[in-house]
Amino acid sequence: MFQVILASQSPRRKQLLLEEGFEFKTDTVKVSEYIEENVNITQSIIECAERKAKAYVQEHNYLKSQKYLVVSADTVVVFQNQVFGKPTSVEDAILKLETLSGLTHDVVTAVAIYDLFKNVMVAFAEVTKVKFKPLRKSDIEDYVNTGEPMDKAGAYAIQGLGSQFVDSIEGSWSNVVGFPMEKFKKVVAENGWSLPRR
Structure with missing residues (x-):
């Protein structure tokens, strides 16, 4: 049985x-989340x-060779080969939502699973297509003023008030929230990792 650390x-x-x-x-780790746009974005x-x-x-070297899995992830919105991370300001959040209005974008979440016992890492990405309804400027401004989009990739939360903007999705819903659960469970099973349950 592996102990799981969500980094x-x-x-x-x-x-x-x-x-x-x-x-x-859960624990935290601080690294650059910079995503290069002129290369393969998913990679x-x-x-x-x-x-x-x-x-x-590296920060928790004492865990090496023990039965731990370190799980980390990153989620971005990709529209016309542009990466939309978390908004940097209220104005940026409004601009992101205006850009996505009425159109389809990709939500890409990458997950890395580090097996400290075997010292191997498995990583994958999942892509979900999200189509937005045409959005009114007043609705965008009202939404941004709630504060909800300010720490979300693409400036919206599909599991929250941001769901009002979504016309349809193609693929994993949990991936849009920030963690592709179906794919995660499949990869865990394929690698024979036994995880503790509550």
């Missing part, structure tokens, strides 16, 4: 894992998730 500050990822009944502890996001897992393991 993430995201309350959404924590909530998704709790809802699935996993037992884990760049995977590398960001891997950087987080590696940084956590």
Whole structure:
């Protein structure tokens, strides 16, 4: 049985894992979340998730060779080859939502799983297509004023008030929230990792 450490500050990822009944502890790791736009964006996001897992393991060297899995993730919105991370200001949040209005974008989440017992890392990315309804400026401003979008990639939360903007999704809903649960469970099973449940 492996002990799981979620190396993430995201309350959404924590909530998704709790809802699935996993037992884990959370911790934080600080690394650059810079995503290069002029390369393969999906690969760049995977590398960001891997950087987080590696940084956590380097900071907690005493865990090496023990039955621990360090799980890290990164989520971005991609529209016309542009990466939309978390908004930097109220104006930036409004601009992001105006840009996405009435159109389809990709939500890409990369997950890295570091097996400290075997000293191997497995990483993958999941892509979900999200189509927005045409949005009125007043609705965007009202939403941004709630504060909800300010720590969300793409400036909206599909599990919150931001769901009002979504016309349709193609793919994993949990991926849009920030953690592709179905793919995570599949990868865990494929690698024979036995995880504790509550």
